[in-house]
Amino acid sequence: MKDFDVLFFDFFKIKSNPDVVLTKTQFYNYTVQIATFSDRLASLYPAQKEIAAKNKEEWLSESYEDYLLYKASQKK
Numbered sequence: 192m193k194d195f196d197v198l199f200f201d202f203f204k205i206k207s208n209p210d211v212v213l214t215k216t217q218f219y220n221y222t223v224q225i226a227t228f229s230d231r232l233a234s235l236y237p238a239q240k241e242i243a244a245k246n247k248e249e250w251l252s253e254s255y256e257d258y259l260l261y262k263a264s265q266k267k
Contacts, residue, residue, distance in 0.1 A: 195228040209265035226250035
């Protein structure tokens with residue numbers, strides 16, 4: 192869980208910083224790693240399996256193009 196928290200908060204810290212733009216590879220590394228943690232949580236907490244699957248799906252569907260639009264809107 193500690194590694195997940197570090198990864199998750201690091202991603203959102205970078206995402207909220209208007210002066211930092213992740214490369215496409217960096218962006219997808221974050222989103223795929225966070226989605227992978229959802230799988231691990233599902234195995235640790237079987238009662239949360241559906242929630243973990245939904246979270247995984249949401250993270251894997253994140254779009255780099257949407258991220259770039261968000262970053263552009265931060266500079267306005």
